[in-house]
Structure formats: structure tokens, C-alpha cells
Amino acid sequence: MESCSKCGDPKIIIKRKQSGQALCKNCFIENVQKKVIKTIKKEELINKGDKILVALSGGKDSVALLDILYTFYEKKVIDLCAVTIDEGIDKYRDEGVKIATDYAKELGIEHEIVSFKDSFGLTLDEIMANHNHRGSCSYCGVFRRRIINKSAEKLGADKIATGHNLDDETQAILMNYLEGNINNLSKIGPKIESKVFTPKIKPLREIPEYEVGLYGVAKDLNVHRASCPYANTSFRMEISKVMKQLSENHPTIMYSTLKGFDKIKIAIKNQYSNVNSFGKCEICGEPSSGSLCQACSFLKELQFE
């Protein structure tokens, strides 16, 4: 009978297809934490004394991320705060907001909730009911990024940590390979720094989605497990299926995609160094490469439809 590859415990909770390794609950938890710490060190994601803002949706990724970063907070290596965004998605978002709020309170960290409605005057449901020439994820991504950047500034955060896992990251890479979008590719990576925005870090980037989900179960974390009702319509969902399908026969394919991309990224960065000079958006005054930032240009579009 199979037992834990680390400690011999006969009660295993995962057998990794990519390595054949079997792990019991405690060894799995420890292993995931160690891997995340390894990513943090290798990519120099966090400095001692950093105030980290966690983008906390209440889903499995951001809850696991906060759980792991909290160990640094407990040891007083970093300061922590969190922001939860209420996009206004009926029968979906409320539960996530509640879980996030409860968890932040339980940990005793600074937490704020910001809604699309308060920030932009429209919920995502209202946007999608009245306008449909862009995908929901386009609107949502731009507006969410805006809120997160503003929160980071307001709360004085040094870094923004997001829960992107290995699946998320390789999906983004593959989507942009297929769309031939070099500019977007240059913005993917473990740490995204820019002259005008708070740096973004992705500590879970090398952990597969399945394992992030299992981590939450193993640690008995309360997690919002529902899927966004808009997700099915996206190109990302198609690509997600493709990657999952290929991973069946090729269990290391996401790792090799990520490794290859990280090499390509260096080349892209040196070849096409970002020549975007940031000015200020004419409407909101936020940093923008054009006369209008993307959020304001979307809002203008929505008003004139």
C-alpha cells in the first residue's frame, strides 16, 4: 500500500502525477508552504518590513495566499492588509465578500471592501446586461486593477500580492502566445514592477490550481468555492480546458510552459523594453500611457452606448 513519501504515514491525500510523490496531509501542507517560500526567495518577491496588500476575493487562491503570508506576519517579518472587491455579481459575490471579511477579522488584519458600484457607478451585472461588445473579463479586469492600485496607495502598501496559481499563469501565457500579444506577455511574471504602480507579486505562481484548492481543504480554511457565472464565456476558459486536457498525458506541461516563458520573458524585456511613458489620465488623473486610462476609456464607452 502506498504511504507518504516523506514520513511514511499510510494516510496520503495526494499522489503527484508529475513526480509520483505521495504525501500525507501534514507533509503536503509543509511542502506547499516550502515551495511558496522558495518562489518568494528565488524571485525576491518580499523584503523584510514590507507592507503587503493581499487582493482577497475569498476564493481558494487568495485565502491560501493570505494563510501562507500570515506566517510571515506572525513572525513580524511583514505587515499585512487586504482588499476585497465587490464587482456586483448577483448570487455570487456576497458569499465571497463575507468569507473574506470573516477571515481578515479572524486574523486581525486591516481590511477594506470596495465596490464597482461605488467606484464607477455600475455593477458588473449592469455592465453586462446593457453592453456586450466586450467580454465580462475585460471590464472586470480593468476595473479591478484600478481599485487594487488605489487601495495599495491609500493603505501605503509596498507590494500587492495576488493569488495567481500555476494554471492561471500558464493560461495567461498561452492566451497571449496565441493572440501574439507581446505587450501583454511582457506584463506576465512573478513580480511586475512599474514606475507608477505598486509592484505586484504572485507567490503561488508555481503551485498548480488543484494543489492550492487541496491546501485549503487540508488546512480547513473557509473558502468561497463557487465559480464566477461569467467565466464560462471567456477565451481563458477555453484555454484552461486545453491546458487541463494536455496535462492528462503530459503532467509536467504547465511547469515546462512556465519555465520556457520565463526565459522568453527575459528576451522580450530586453528586445522590446517598455517605452510607454506614463502621463496622467485626462479624466481621473491616474497614471496612463494614453490621454485616457483604460478604466476611464471603458467608462466613457459605457456612457455613450
Added chain:
Amino acid sequence: MESCSKCGDPKIIIKRKQSGQALCKNCFIENVQKKVIKTIKKEELINKGDKILVALSGGKDSVALLDILYTFYEKKVIDLCAVTIDEGIDKYRDEGVKIATDYAKELGIEHEIVSFKDSFGLTLDEIMANHNHRGSCSYCGVFRRRIINKSAEKLGADKIATGHNLDDETQAILMNYLEGNINNLSKIGPKIESKVFTPKIKPLREIPEYEVGLYGVAKDLNVHRASCPYANTSFRMEISKVMKQLSENHPTIMYSTLKGFDKIKIAIKNQYSNVNSFGKCEICGEPSSGSLCQACSFLKELQFE
């Protein structure tokens, strides 16, 4: 009723999903030829006076390629010759060899047939019956490349033209993105030059597979339409299915993948400039980056199994 977007002929043979363009037989033929000539000019694939060796399997791609290059030969812009490789695949290869031979004779161009058996002492069937720790395509690719390079030298060719179409090219790109193989990516492109081998060119690189096949039908070319019996087992076949599936909803996805890759390729080339210093293979004396060339290292492996 739909009619040809160019001449109004009501008998159309293709309606392109990516552009909505409908074309009659003659306009389609002319359009494909023009596109290939555009690729040749843009990528500077051919110089006046070049002797071009076509790798002629007898399949739809290489036959269409030879058909188009023959127009340059007729105008005495280039000289042409062809090589057909007999890999030794029972109930498959003989028909292709016959079609290739007949076509070369019909056009009156220099043609040679070279077999794996004569070159390496083994047919592909024999390799695959006795050894299976590599995919058939790995052996076949390495041995075929060796034969083509040698033929080019022997026949004094300035360039080797292969029938790779848009699907082939984007499959190779995607495979290597997913495998994270930067070295292989650096060898993909419209014109592959090296210090030691005859340059390889891919004039059909921007024509989708379906259109290359249709070109053969439209021009009434005799073409070997069977598929290689070994193809189903390959990673390439999986990726081919993925790309076809994605193309259903995103008809321009192969073009955007190719365009994006061509930009990435420039960056890769500049970042990871090929530092391979070519020496000579200890066994056969052919150019090799290691002490043994890949063909000899495979042959050695096969002898010791």
C-alpha cells in the same frame, strides 16, 4: 447568392472564415500563389539564380510547393531539383514515392530517391518494431534531415525548400512553447540559416493546411493523400487537434500565433544567440555540435538495444 469576392463568378470553392472572403477556383489559385510570392519576397527566401532543392514527399504540401516554385523555374529565375525520402513505411510510402517520381519526371527536373535502409541500414518500420523508447517522429525527423542535407550538398543546391504550411509551423511553435524548448524555438522560422548546412526555406508558411490541400485539388495535381500511420501517436497530433479546435471559434488564431512568434523569435535570437560551435561528428564526419551528430547517436543507441 454568394459569388467570388474578386471576379463575381458565382461558382465559389472557398469562403474564408477569417476574412469572409469568397473565391472561385481561378481567383483562389492566383490568390494562394500571390501570397506565397509575398512571403518569398518579404522574407527574402530566394535569390535570382538559386538552385532550390524541394523536399518532395508526394504529399499535398510538397507537391503544391513544387507547383508554385516551378513557375519561377519556367521563367528561368531559379534552378530546381527534388529529393524524395523512402523511410520504409509499409503500405504507405511507396505510393508517395511513385507520385513524387512521376511529378518530377513530368516537370523534367532532377530528382533522387534516398531510403533510410540504404542510408542507415534500417527502415522506420524496423526501428519502430524493435525499439520504442523514442517517438517515431523523433527518429524520422533526425534521419530525414540528414538525408536532405546530404542531398543538398551533393546536388549543389543553394536552398532547401520544404512544404511546411501555417498549421505545421504553428504546431511546432506551440509544441515548443509548451515544452519550454527555447533552443528549438530558435530554429523555427521562414528561413533557417546556419554556418554549416544549406539554408532551409518555407514558402508555404503563411498558407493554412486546408488551403494547401485545396490548391492541389483546384490545380488538379496528383497528390498522395494518405496520412502517415505513425502520426497518430505523436504530441504533434495532440497539438494539431488543439489548434484546429481553437480555430473553430478563433479563425485567425494561427496567424496571430505566427505573427507573435516572429516577434518573439527576434528577441530570442538576440538574447540567446546560438553559441553552438560546430565540430565534426566522430563517426560520420558531418557537422555536429557534440562529439556525435544526432543521427549517429540515434544509430548507436539502436545498435546497442
